[in-house]
Amino acid sequence: MNHPLEPLSAGEITHAVDLLKQAGKVTPTTRFVSVSLKEPPKADVHGWDGAKALPRRAFAVLFDNATNTAHESVIHLTDNRLHSFRSLTGVQPTMTVDEQVECEQAVLRSPLFREALRRHAGDVDPALVMVDIWSAGNYGSEEDRTLRLARPLCFLRRDATDNGYARPLEGIRPVVDLNRMEVIRVEEHGSWPIPESSCHYAASRIPDQRRDIKAIDITQPQGPSFTVEGRTVTWQNWTLVVGFNAREGLTLHHIRYRDGGRDRSILYRASLTEMVVPYGDPGPTQARKNAFDVGEYGMGMCANSLQLGCDCLGHIHYFDADLCTSRGEPLKIANAICMHEEDFGILWKHTDRRLPDSPEVRRSRRLVISSVSTVENYEYGFFWYLYQDGNIQLEVKLTGILSLGSLPLGTKPPHGVLVAPHVYAPNHQHFFNVRLDFDIDGMANTVQQVDVVADPPSGSNPFENAFRARATSLTGEVMARSHLCLETGRSWKIVNPAVKNHVGDPVGYRFLPGDNAFPFASPNAWWRKRARFVDHHVWVTPWHEDENFAAGDYPNQSAGDDGLIRWTGQDRPIENTDVVFWYTFGHTHLPRPEDYPVMPTAYIGFLLKPSGFFNLNPANDVPPSPARKAGQGCCESPGETKGPEATILLGVPNRGG
Ligand code: NI
Numbered sequence: 029m030n031h032p033l034e035p036l037s038a039g040e041i042t043h044a045v046d047l048l049k050q051a052g053k054v055t056p057t058t059r060f061v062s063v064s065l066k067e068p069p070k071a072d073v074h075g076w077d078g079a080k081a082l083p084r085r086a087f088a089v090l091f092d093n094a095t096n097t098a099h100e101s102v103i104h105l106t107d108n109r110l111h112s113f114r115s116l117t118g119v120q121p122t123m124t125v126d127e128q129v130e131c132e133q134a135v136l137r138s139p140l141f142r143e144a145l146r147r148h149a150g151d152v153d154p155a156l157v158m159v160d161i162w163s164a165g166n167y168g169s170e171e172d173r174t175l176r177l178a179r180p181l182c183f184l185r186r187d188a189t190d191n192g193y194a195r196p197l198e199g200i201r202p203v204v205d206l207n208r209m210e211v212i213r214v215e216e217h218g219s220w221p222i223p224e225s226s227c228h229y230a231a232s233r234i235p236d237q238r239r240d241i242k243a244i245d246i247t248q249p250q251g252p253s254f255t256v257e258g259r260t261v262t263w264q265n266w267t268l269v270v271g272f273n274a275r276e277g278l279t280l281h282h283i284r285y286r287d288g289g290r291d292r293s294i295l296y297r298a299s300l301t302e303m304v305v306p307y308g309d310p311g312p313t314q315a316r317k318n319a320f321d322v323g324e325y326g327m328g329m330c331a332n333s334l335q336l337g338c339d340c341l342g343h344i345h346y347f348d349a350d351l352c353t354s355r356g357e358p359l360k361i362a363n364a365i366c367m368h369e370e371d372f373g374i375l376w377k378h379t380d381r382r383l384p385d386s387p388e389v390r391r392s393r394r395l396v397i398s399s400v401s402t403v404e405n406y407e408y409g410f411f412w413y414l415y416q417d418g419n420i421q422l423e424v425k426l427t428g429i430l431s432l433g434s435l436p437l438g439t440k441p442p443h444g445v446l447v448a449p450h451v452y453a454p455n456h457q458h459f460f461n462v463r464l465d466f467d468i469d470g471m472a473n474t475v476q477q478v479d480v481v482a483d484p485p486s487g488s489n490p491f492e493n494a495f496r497a498r499a500t501s502l503t504g505e506v507m508a509r510s511h512l513c514l515e516t517g518r519s520w521k522i523v524n525p526a527v528k529n530h531v532g533d534p535v536g537y538r539f540l541p542g543d544n545a546f547p548f549a550s551p552n553a554w555w556r557k558r559a560r561f562v563d564h565h566v567w568v569t570p571w572h573e574d575e576n577f578a579a580g581d582y583p584n585q586s587a588g589d590d591g592l593i594r595w596t597g598q599d600r601p602i603e604n605t606d607v608v609f610w611y612t613f614g615h616t617h618l619p620r621p622e623d624y625p626v627m628p629t630a631y632i633g634f635l636l637k638p639s640g641f642f643n644l645n646p647a648n649d650v651p652p653s654p655a656r657k658a659g660q661g662c663c664e665s666p667g668e669t670k671g672p673e674a675t676i677l678l679g680v681p682n683r684g685g
Pocket of ligand 1: 456617
């Protein structure tokens with residue numbers, strides 16, 4: 029029996045598309061922006077017995093290019109009918125992958141663009157021009173409000189397969205009406221040099237590669253320790269559902285931990301809700317550069333098909349992603365999600381010096397569930413980790429190619445860094461927002477802000493060494509808006525006030541932030557109006573069905589002030605209720621020459637740690653791994669007598685059976 033939170037299957041997506049067509053809601057100019065699961069009511073999922081399927085529904089976002097109108101529809105798949113259909117004017121849904129491709133072709137065939145290209149680059153083959161669709165944003169103009177626009181960036185390859193990003197066409201900025209799929213003008217900004225070198229990174233272009241690397245193979249002769257049924261994954265004590273959709277990409281659902289024979293709920297839903305990359309160069313060719321990669325591009329739409337041995341190493345279980353094209357045709361991204369186990373060093377260790385021959389040490393192992401998206405020049409990897417000690421971690425991996433500009437020789441960019449002659453990378457930031465719908469042992473939870481404070485000197489603190497954790501229960505949305513604070517080592521704790529652990533405290537999970545940043549652009553900057561979620565690192569809301577995206581449902585070309593800033597302005601009570609914890613985390617990227625031509629991965633994320641959720645170290649029962657002799661590899665090294673347990677690289681002893 030499939031879990032009710034599983035994403036729509038290919039068949040269900042086609043069914044939804046067919047029902048919309050049968051209802052006369054699809055014209056030749058209609059695009060399907062997304063068709064995803066409309067999740068069943070939460071109480072139904074918590075009460076689901078696994079015996080009878082819950083009704084399946086789809087949520088579709090459509091856009092009609094002829095009328096510049098968006099439509100939202102909820103479709104009852106089980107009952108074969110449209111439940112609702114409403115039209116929205118004045119919003120621009122996510123640009124579809126089809127529009128990316130069509131926009132490039134529209135620019136390349138445009139006479140306006142060809143003339144501008146000739147003026148800037150001479151007589152070059154237009155087939156060597158790369159056109160990356162970039163969102164237009166909203167800068168207060170009439171066309172920003174009334175047209176569906178893109179402002180692509182263009183680059184000139186030397187040949188058909190080299191690194192075109194190394195050669196920006198800085199001086200020309202086409203503006204494309206995506207409804208008519210036509211260049212409406214080309215903005216020209218004077219003459220700029222086109223860098224000479226393509227500075228390669230493709231293996232076929234790097235003849236002198238290092239030769240001193242020997243293979244690392246990860247083998248699990250007994251297979252992995254997880255089981256998969258549909259999209260439900262069970263791994264040691266963990267159970268969860270792996271989701272995916274066109275907008276958010278990878279999502280995790282209904283995360284539970286088996287403790288003392290009970291499946292205890294922790295997180296109901298975890299998702300990336302938005303991310304924005306604002307650039308910090310005020311120059312005329314760069315000032316409009318920012319990208320909302322979830323709301324404007326669709327992180328799931330941009331997901332890669334992952335490859336064994338390259339993206340993923342070990343015993344991998346892949347999940348495909350079923351989406352649809354903008355015309356409603358099935359679109360399968362094979363191997364969009366990778367799941368595997370990783371050895372993660374030491375889980376815990378102690379040597380009793382009176383018993384030196386029996387140190388107690390355990391290997392840590394984590395379950396990795398990941399997906400990688402390519403948003404034009406940049407790559408984002410989203411890696412969720414579950415650990416044996418109850419920890420849950422998100423690590424975002426940033427890699428790919430910097431968004432580059434060109435400069436005359438001898439010029440130093442004040443708002444960026446030269447990475448090669450004529451080539452510079454503007455300073456920028458990456459802000460992510462993650463929505464964590466906690467259900468710690470039930471739906472009614474409270475968020476506490478925990479600050480560590482020193483006791484004042486007093487008779488009861490004679491050596492002035494005392495400090496304590498001060499937990500403040502957050503009661504309202506406005507109060508809950510807050511920033512990280514290094515001075516107080518601020519963290520947050522999500523507790524269930526009604527469920528006490530064995531020492532009488534409410535059970536909870538602690539939220540531990542990682543690296544973070546403040547935005548450097550002014551609050552008046554155009555992009556910040558649309559990204560008010562960067563105003564605070566932490567936000568807490570009471571759960572609401574329609575509140576899923578930190579910058580609002582339609583940030584593309586929006587006027588702004590939507591999403592978290594608007595909802596939390598209501599200052600609704602958030603204590604002892606179904607709370608949602610939102611975290612904004614930023615990476616300030618001052619580029620380096622070493623980020624060129626392709627950027628070594630940078631990492632950012634956060635950690636969730638059980639804090640009074642369990643009665644003791646939940647990994648106390650992890651058995652020791654078998655000891656091996658130095659130099660002994662796995663499986664078949666000669667002269668060693670081993671049981672099957674010794675052949676496992678990622679292993680626990682085989683305890684009979
Ligand atoms: Ni960056």
